Amino acid sequence: MPDHVQGPGAGRTDHDALRADCANCFGLCCVALTLTRSADFAINKDAGKPCHNLREDFRCGIHTELRTQGFQGCTVYDCFGAGQRVSAETFGGQDWRRAPGTAQQMFQVFPVMRQLHELLWYLTEALSLESARSLHGEIRRSLDETERLTHLPADAFTELDVAAHRDDVAGLLLRTSTLVRATASRRKKRDHRGADLIGARLKGADLRGADLRGAYLIAADLTGADLRLADLIGADFRDADLSGADLTGSLFLTQAQLNAARGDEATRLPPSLSRPTHWKR
Known part of the structure; x- marks a missing residue:
């Protein structure tokens, strides 16, 4: 469950x-x-x-x-x-x-x-x-x-x-x-589709409008990262740290992805999703 x-x-x-x-x-x-x-x-x-x-x-x-x-x-x-x-x-x-x-x-x-x-x-x-x-x-x-x-x-x-x-x-x-990602304010849109970002140090990274479809973000440090308008379909967030990250407006994020990750009260989420009960308070 x-x-x-x-x-x-x-x-x-x-x-x-x-x-x-x-x-x-x-x-x-x-x-x-x-x-x-x-x-x-x-x-x-x-x-x-x-x-x-x-x-x-x-x-x-x-x-x-x-x-x-x-x-x-x-x-x-x-x-x-x-x-x-x-x-x-x-x-x-x-x-x-x-x-x-x-x-x-x-x-x-x-x-x-x-x-x-x-x-x-x-x-x-x-x-x-x-x-x-x-x-x-x-x-x-x-x-x-x-x-x-x-x-x-x-x-x-x-x-x-x-x-x-x-x-x-x-x-x-x-x-x-x-x-949708073409509307992101950043000039250069990063393509990380299917990328191996396991354990990557992405603290505070500007990932607005990035293509992270199917990316492996297992145990990545995404604290404070800006993921607005990033395509997250199929991205593997197991044990990724999303504390303080901004996920509002991110594309195709699911509750299962959030449940697999770590985060806190400062993590900003799309309105259709909820803060997992095991995240830091």
């Missing part, structure tokens, strides 16, 4: 509808996914096997102690609301314990739905960006198509080429990013 869990329901394409609502999910992330013993997970677990911490009511038995018990990865994971969509809509509230015949298919649908919901998160943000207004028609069509796919019947998910759809959306998001 992520550090930040809120919001009911599916059915609306907005950020509130794309937040994990564990109270209305059948613990799918605790069952459908593979866990590998590491710094993030204290156990090995095969996909389709319930985590031993999952209770009969589909709640986590150590939710408030996940980090201290060696399950930091659980606090970082975000399904973007896919769990409640699969549980309540795709399978009509029929859970895998009372209807074991649904289990295998439900666990196959969940990761596909999660990818679609992540795309909905990015497209919803893209549609709100005034600097990308010339692309809003295309973004809306892509958003509508992605939403349509989330309503497919369960058996249709096995035939869905979600990778091809992701590629189409990725191209549109890149064009959106290019338009």
Whole structure:
């Protein structure tokens, strides 16, 4: 379960509808996914096997102690609301314990739905960006198509080429990013796409309008850095220090990325995201 869990329901394409609502999910992330013993997970677990911490009511038995018990990865994971969509809509509230015949298919649908919901998160943000207004028609069509796919019947998910759809959306998001980042006040836009910035010393760095898509920022020092209008889609912020950094107006940042990082009360965040509970007070 992520550090930040809120919001009911599916059915609306907005950020509130794309937040994990564990109270209305059948613990799918605790069952459908593979866990590998590491710094993030204290156990090995095969996909389709319930985590031993999952209770009969589909709640986590150590939710408030996940980090201290060696399950930091659980606090970082975000399904973007896919769990409640699969549980309540795709399978009509029929859970895998009372209807074991649904289990295998439900666990196959969940990761596909999660990818679609992540795309909905990015497209919803893209549609709100005034600097990308010339692309809003295309973004809306892509958003509508992605939403349509989330309503497919369960058996249709096995035939869905979600990778091809992701590629189409990725191209549109890149064009959106290019338009928006061009408005950054700095003259030179830095290209760090996919860069190895592990442990980089970027304290106070001016990264306005930078392309950090897929960059490895693990344990990087970004204290006081200016990341406004920086494209952060897919950037790896595990253990990065964002204390005092300015992330307002950054592009395609997610709650999971923040949950993986470190920060404090001085870190400035986009309004759609929340300060993780484990950050310094």
